[in-house]
């Protein structure tokens with residue numbers, strides 16, 4: 672079976688900066704794949720290449736087996752990092768405008784606009800111009816716009832970056848519904864919890880290539896730990912000596928001292944093992960995608 676999206680050997684440079692240096696990624700129909708990595712690593716560039724908004728220097732992007740072209744554009748819906756909405760148009764007018772761009776007939780446009788206004792809960796905001804909607808509602812409308820031509824592949828660039836917790840959860844519920852209906856999704860996010868919640872697989876981008884790829888559970892299982900102990904200490908040297916003696920690798924995640932525990936342990940066992948080593952507080956956490964990300968991308972100095 673042909674993958675819905677197949678990226679191979681993708682290269683893109685801007686001036687002297689080689690952003691993508693041979694990126695390979697395959698997304699099967701029905702998957703939700705998250706492309707994660709630090710600011711400037713080339714996530715949006717990759718999405719722009721998939722959507723045919725940029726030209727690659729080398730490599731190939733195939734959508735349902737076809738190279739990116741105006742024909743493949745019908746298969747892809749794109750929700751860019753910066754809103755593409757027309758601020759002065761009403762929600763339904765925005766939907767209608769993008770439906771026209773995709774060449775939908777008048778009857779189909781009307782049906783699709785009505786359906787999306789209803790399904791995305793936009794009807795109470797029908798009289799508010801897009802630029803006056805809250806960030807959360809603008810993001811919902813952007814998602815609806817990306818779906819107006821019923822694409823098979825939905826490309827979302829940081830879909831919930833500027834929205835509050837409740838709006839984010841509402842977006843997640845909408846995305847769940849799309850996944851359940853079989854839409855294939857490629858998204859970027861800086862929120863590891865969002866990736867863990869939404870993505871069937873996660874790709875970590877570094878140095879212009881995919882540095883690690885797998886389900887969130889697979890990526891977590893690559894962290895050499897059963898659990899992570901987060902510590903506060905009044906005597907760091909003593910704590911580090913004890914950790915070394917116990918065979919616990921030490922990390923500083925976001926400046927916070929952490930130990931990777933090679934065996935699962937209770938909080939009481941951890942506290943006892945650290946007794947007399949200057950530790951003033953301990954909390955025990957399961958290994959999360961955040962730890963996997965920091966380990967894989969080498970940000971865990």
Ligand SMILES: Nc1ncnc2c1ncn2[C@@H]1O[C@H](COP(=O)(O)OP(=O)(O)OP(=O)(O)O)[C@@H](O)[C@H]1O
Nearest residue numbers: 685688690708709710711712713714715716717752
């Ligand atoms: N059109 C362009 N012209 C020149 N440089 C560009 C252009 N687009 C992107 N870049 C540069 O390419 C690099 C990758 O940018 P990109 O937007 O793909 O990163 P990103 O991973 O999406 O980052 P963020 O997490 O901040 O959104 C950055 O250094 C950026 O400045």
Ligand SMILES: [Mg+2]
Nearest residue numbers: 714715716752
């Ligand atoms: Mg970006």
